[in-house]
Amino acid sequence: MRTTAIDVRVGSDDFNVQVEYDALCSHNTDDGAVVFFVGRVRDLNEGEAVHSLHLEHYPGMTESVLQQLAEQAAGRWPLNRVRIVHRVGDLHPADQIVFVGVSSPHRQAAFDGAAFVMDVLKTEAPFWKKETGPDGTSRWLDARQSDTTLAERWR
Amino acid sequence: MSEPVQVKFFARLREELGVSSLNIPAEVVPDLDALLDWLVKAHPQWQPALQGKLMTAVNQSMTSSNVALQPGDEVALFPPVTGG
Numbered sequence: 001m002r003t004t005a006i007d008v009r010v011g012s013d014d015f016n017v018q019v020e021y022d023a024l025c026s027h028n029t030d031d032g033a034v035v036f037f038v039g040r041v042r043d044l045n046e047g048e049a050v051h052s053l054h055l056e057h058y059p060g061m062t063e064s065v066l067q068q069l070a071e072q073a074a075g076r077w078p079l080n081r082v083r084i085v086h087r088v089g090d091l092h093p094a095d096q097i098v099f100v101g102v103s104s105p106h107r108q109a110a111f112d113g114a115a116f117v118m119d120v121l122k123t124e125a126p127f128w129k130k131e132t133g134p135d136g137t138s139r140w141l142d143a144r145q146s147d148t149t150l151a152e153r154w155r
Numbered sequence: 156m157s158e159p160v161q162v163k164f165f166a167r168l169r170e171e172l173g174v175s176s177l178n179i180p181a182e183v184v185p186d187l188d189a190l191l192d193w194l195v196k197a198h199p200q201w202q203p204a205l206q207g208k209l210m211t212a213v214n215q216s217m218t219s220s221n222v223a224l225q226p227g228d229e230v231a232l233f234p235p236v237t238g239g
Contacts, residue, residue, distance in 0.1 A: 039239055055238065056166050058231060061215035086238065098239050118239060124217060126210075126231075127238025128166035140167040143235030 004074035005081045008066045010057065012089035015099050024081050024103045031080050033110035036101030037118050043093035045141070051134045055088045055097070058126035062086070065125045073102065073117050077109035084117060086127065116154050123151040157181050157226035160190065165233035171204040181226035187211060188221045190230060210235055 007023065009015075017038060024034050041053050070082040085099040100117045104110040123143070132138040159178035169175050184190040195202050211218055212231040224230065 057238070058163070058165055058212070058215070058233070061212060061231070064215055065217075122239040123236065125238050126165065126212070126233060126236050128234065129237045130166070140170075140234070141237045143237055 002074075002078060002080065004070075004079055006067065006070040006074065007081075007083045008063055008070060009085045010059075010062050010066070010088060012087060014087070014096060015085045017096075017099065020083055020085065020099050020101055024083060024101050028080065028103060030105060031103035031110075032105055033107040034101065034103045035107070035110040035114040036083075036099060037114055038096055039098040039118075041091050041093050041095045041097060045131060048131065048139075049134050050093055050131050051136075052132045053091045053095075053097075054130040054132070054138075055091065056128045056130065057086075057088045061126050066121065069117050069120055069125070072120075073113045076116065077102075077104060077113040078106070079104045079109060079113045082113070082117070084121070086121075086125070088127070119147070119150045119154060122147045160184050160224050160226070161229045162190065162194070163229065163231040165231065167234050168204055168207075168209065168232060172198075172201055181224065181228075184224055186221050186223045187213070187218070187230070190224065205232070208235060209233065 043050050066084045070084060073079055073082055079102045081103040083101045087097055100114050102110050102113040129141045130138050160181050161178050163176045164172055184193050209232050213222055214229050
């Protein structure tokens with residue numbers, strides 16, 4: 001029985017990709033594949049200039065949904081390590097938002113496991129983005145059908 | 156007096172209602188449908204916002220059906236999520 005090491009973090013602090021990668025690899029000679037994804041703030045979204053982005057979440061539920069996603073991924077693919085980091089609070093263009101990283105003996109499991117976590121996170125983890133433009137007006141982002149479609153392929 | 160049901164609102168919905176959470180006596184909201192009816196009756200001005208596309212969580216687990224509520228339950232209503 002495989003035991004997957006799962007690490008989930010939600011907070012306002014930035015993360016260091018090298019540190020997260022090292023945590024997937026250190027003292028790990030079982031895994032030949034590491035796949036990670038980093039989501040970042042863009043300066044243009046749906047044709048609107050973005051000055052800043054506020055990320056709200058549902059404390060408690062957020063962490064438990066991310067933990068469940070990591071466990072589901074580990075149940076579906078042979079992943080030895082899964083790390084999810086998601087930031088909340090006020091961010092600006094080029095800031096990092098989310099890190100999803102997995103390690104596995106084989107690459108296809110690593111690719112699929114990371115894509116699964118990211119796709120389902122986008123439709124089920126209770127985070128909400130509010131963008132503020134250069135003129136100071138802000139708007140809540142609407143969920144996208146394309147994200148729902150991507151998540152549904154894993155059902 | 157049993158514990159109330161706590162209702163939390165997030166993001167755009169929280170701003171539209173102007174409230175982040177409230178407590179309802181558990182006796183008057185036996186299930187989720189009753190809770191939504193109670194909210195609209197008590198606050199008719201909330202009807203447009205509550206009729207929008209919303210997600211529902213009970214005790215921090217997403218649900219899409221009309222589940223029964225118990226005293227002390229935590230219900231959350233919020234717009235479709237947009238993280239990542």
